[in-house]
Amino acid sequence: MTTKKTRSEAKKKSAKEVYTLADLKHLPDLDLPIRLGVFGDPVEHSLSPQMQNAALQHCKIDLQYARFQILPNELAEALDLIRKLEFVGVNLTIPHKVSALELLDGADDNVKRIGATNVIKVEVGKLRGFNTDGHGFTRAVREEFSVDLRDLRILVLGAGGAARAIALQCAKENCERLVIANRTSEKGQKLADSLRNFFEGPKVFGPVPRLQAIRWEEAAFRFQIANVDLIVNATPVGLNRGDLSPIPTRLLAPHLMVYDTIYSAKRTPLVAAALEAGARGANGLSMLLHQGALAFEIWFQREAPLEVMRKTLS
Numbered sequence: 180m181t182t183k184k185t186r187s188e189a190k191k192k193s194a195k196e197v198y199t200l201a202d203l204k205h206l207p208d209l210d211l212p213i214r215l216g217v218f219g220d221p222v223e224h225s226l227s228p229q230m231q232n233a234a235l236q237h238c239k240i241d242l243q244y245a246r247f248q249i250l251p252n253e254l255a256e257a258l259d260l261i262r263k264l265e266f267v268g269v270n271l272t273i274p275h276k277v278s279a280l281e282l283l284d285g286a287d288d289n290v291k292r293i294g295a296t297n298v299i300k301v302e303v304g305k306l307r308g309f310n311t312d313g314h315g316f317t318r319a320v321r322e323e324f325s326v327d328l329r330d331l332r333i334l335v336l337g338a339g340g341a342a343r344a345i346a347l348q349c350a351k352e353n354c355e356r357l358v359i360a361n362r363t364s365e366k367g368q369k370l371a372d373s374l375r376n377f378f379e380g381p382k383v384f385g386p387v388p389r390l391q392a393i394r395w396e397e398a399a400f401r402f403q404i405a406n407v408d409l410i411v412n413a414t415p416v417g418l419n420r421g422d423l424s425p426i427p428t429r430l431l432a433p434h435l436m437v438y439d440t441i442y443s444a445k446r447t448p449l450v451a452a453a454l455e456a457g458a459r460g461a462n463g464l465s466m467l468l469h470q471g472a473l474a475f476e477i478w479f480q481r482e483a484p485l486e487v488m489r490k491t492l493s
């Protein structure tokens with residue numbers, strides 16, 4: 180008994196914090212085989228392994244989820260390997276969410292519209308892509324502010340993968356207004372244009388359009404803030420030490436809800452600015468939790484143990 184335990188402890192110790200493509204080619208013989216993971220570069224800071232492994236353990240699924248440092252030019256080979264190794268699936272993070280699209284065998288409609296995938300499920304040797312960011316965002320906003328997107332006028336900062344998932348979700352849920360501000364104006368305009376058909380309905384709110392792209396500048400923010408309820412930061416502004424809030428405190432107002440998708444700090448610069456202005460603010464941890472729970476549900480077709488997963492993030 181003791182010998183068996185010691186041997187299994189020794190095996191467990193050989194599990195690494197971060198694996199590479201070379202490791203994927205020769206997966207170690209662990210007590211719990213690795214059949215799930217996150218591919219990224221960098222990936223060492225990903226919180227997904229702790230969250231997903233707690234869920235697997237709770238549900239008595241004898242598999243392990245691991246971090247894989249996969250470089251851009253290694254992605255095709257890595258995806259081919261997970262197909263052959265009969266993985267359950269993987270999460271994708273920077274920089275693979277867009278480039279993986281051409282390597283998939285199929286994808287749900289969300290992925291096609293957003294142009295990015297964050298979840299792959301291996302289905303009898305085929306790779307199917309999903310995107311759980313938008314739906315995760317809906318659940319996060321409901322949890323943080325007890326509101327539904329359909330009742331809100333929303334300003335989204337950014338037009339990258341996360342912003343496109345969030346904006347599409349807001350549109351699909353028929354939010355009252357959607358305003359997109361992006362540093363590169365043309366990209367913001369393109370995103371707004373792609374959502375135009377969702378906003379042809381009869382909801383009319385005075386002189387401001389229901390769907391609009393605006394310039395990334397103070398005067399434009401100042402005007403919009405009186406006409407929105409929720410501001411979402413879907414840019415990395417605030418991620419680096421020394422970053423300022425993408426919208427300064429002086430422009431924010433107490434009526435606002437402010438959601439920052441960044442979760443590296445509880446009080447991101449934007450959340451701090453919101454609280455200082457008397458508004459409500461939340462960081463992106465709740466979105467991380469819900470997009471992860473939705474991924475688990477896609478992989479295993481069963482409800483995710485949300486509270487178990489949440490505990491690993493606190």
Ligand code: NDP
Pocket residue numbers: 312336337338339340341342361362363366413414415416418440441442463464466467468470
């Ligand atoms: P992308 O690289 O796809 O997009 C980045 C966006 O941010 C672009 O619109 C870009 O504008 C804008 N941007 C970048 N730097 C600046 C800057 N200095 N000033 C103004 N705008 C800037 O990234 P993602 O969409 O994948 O990720 C964006 C953020 O969302 C990240 O911080 C990520 O951590 C977070 N995220 C959080 C999740 C969660 O679960 N909480 C899930 C997914 C993402 P431009 O077009 O001009 O380049």
